Amino acid sequence: MTRNAETIACADHEADPALAETFSERMVEVLNSGALALMLSVGHRTGLLDAMADMPPATSAGIAEKAGLDERYVREWLGAMTVGGIVDHDPVTEDYYLPPEHAASLCRKSPTDNIAVFAQYIPLLGSVEDDIVHCFRHGGGVPYERFDRFHDVMAEDSGQSVVPALETHILPLVPGLTERLEQGIDVLDVGCGRGRALNRLARLFPRSRFTGYDISEDAIRYAAQEARAISNDNVTFKVFDAGNLERNGNPGAYELITTFDAVHDQKDPLTVLRGIRKSLADEGVYLAQDIKGSSHHHSDRDHPIGPLLYTISCMHCMTVSLAQDGEGLGAMWGREKAVEYFKAAGFRNIDVHELDHDFQNYWYVCRP
Ligand SMILES: C[S@@+](CC[C@H](N)C(=O)[O-])C[C@H]1O[C@@H](n2cnc3c(N)ncnc32)[C@H](O)[C@@H]1O
Structure with missing residues (x-):
């Protein structure tokens, strides 16, 4: 009580x-x-x-x-x-x-999500506890480089929570998208990490062309190696700061842009979203996976993994942004604020979806 x-x-x-x-x-x-x-x-x-x-x-x-x-x-x-x-x-x-x-x-081999994969976040976050305590006292943030195993764990996480659902649940959120991918379109994944989702898409849709951007050299090297290992020659991975998309991107170049859990921890999320909007073709669609939350602490009280998500937010997502003098939105920025940001970036049509098997994320389908 x-x-x-x-x-x-x-x-x-x-x-x-x-x-x-x-x-x-x-x-x-x-x-x-x-x-x-x-x-x-x-x-x-x-x-x-x-x-x-x-x-x-x-x-x-x-x-x-x-x-x-x-x-x-x-x-x-x-x-x-x-x-x-x-x-x-x-x-x-x-x-x-x-x-x-x-x-x-x-x-x-679990048929459902392997909870032991998620358990790895506890020691991962614990490994930067001293740095976080220092930030509580003096402000600032803990940079990505301090999280030794971040990309390992993140890739395992998305390998089980996103990749297996791409064909069956995620692509069908956008009517006609699977058919367009089969015919051949240009796709950009921003903040692709180790590229698990993009490599899977590239394999499924050999006629489409895929580009993955991430700021982490390690993650991009790993993604490119995996692409070579499975002979994906329709995917390119590149170290690129998404904050520069608006100024140095390819305007109108992509029919599909995706972000899988890659907006809220940006230094400047709105600038990144404006860059995504600018890079999208007029008939294009932006599909964003982001953490399910409400923008209000009291409304998240019944969230099945609320304490875990707020902890990950405080000890990773928020702090990596603050480490760059960024906005520090945090993972629990929530649906209301996310929609506000998508609109401010120039998206006029935003649908918010939930997937039955996925209590951790909202899936936003945004159109110009
Ligand atoms: C939470 S991870 C998600 C990774 C991947 N999408 C996945 O689902 O496995 C966020 C990713 O955004 C990348 N990132 C952060 N800031 C970035 C920036 N300014 N430009 C490009 N990538 C960035 C990080 O390196 C990290 O790989």
Whole structure:
């Protein structure tokens, strides 16, 4: 139970003992969940969760051998997994077992989103905690370069949340788009990261021509390597600052421009959106994936992953923008503000879509 607006208004600052007790218990759960998220990330990165998904019950030695890891560490990790209710443990045989119902949301072969991929955001953000605390005291931001594993995790995230849904859910948001891509059009993806989505599109639509821009040299190198590895010769990846699209882009050159989670963390989002508008052909369409939020904290209270998204926003999206003396919009800028920005950039027709399988994003279809 929490206080509502009325009880806050007449709060007398005396703690209600029952509320305090309930809240304290919840805080203990928070500690346990945070710790488990860290251990799930370790389990994902070391391959332990995948190894256990395919295994009958086994001892820590058997699991360590299968995963090629040190038994002592594996045993301690299994302790956390057991007391956290993720792995079953037989105290007589000393066997551990990852039930298939749990493996279903924790493994690379998962039919649905692998939550262990998202668990990696916790240690990723934790790795810059000192920098963030410094920013709380002195202002400024933490630059992209400080997040060692950002592009790794982001590529895994979009590899499971965007790429598999492109054909079935995302392209159909724009009637006739699949047919136009089949015939052959020019497509630009702004802030393409490691290019997972664009490489997939390029493979699906060999008659279309694809360009991916990102400011990160590492991400572009990786995207281009992947394109070569799968023989995509209709895609070009280029290091390019999207803030320069308006001045140095190709006006009216693209029938489709996409951004996948790549507007709110820009230094100057409106300038980028104006550049996108200018680069779009008159009959073109701009398809933007951005984080689902409401622009109002109180309206996000029931968001299924609200605390996670606000934390990612504070410790990554907002701060990387502020590090460039940017606007620092943050991931939770929300639907109202996003629509306001799209309009200010010159888009007159904006449809906002939600996808059944995706509680994390809005999908904006914007036309001139
Ligand atoms: C949240 S990530 C999304 C990456 C990718 N679209 C995906 O879904 O995996 C945002 C991306 O925007 C890129 N970015 C940030 N500022 C940029 C700028 N000014 N110009 C080009 N790319 C930029 C970052 O390097 C990063 O790859």
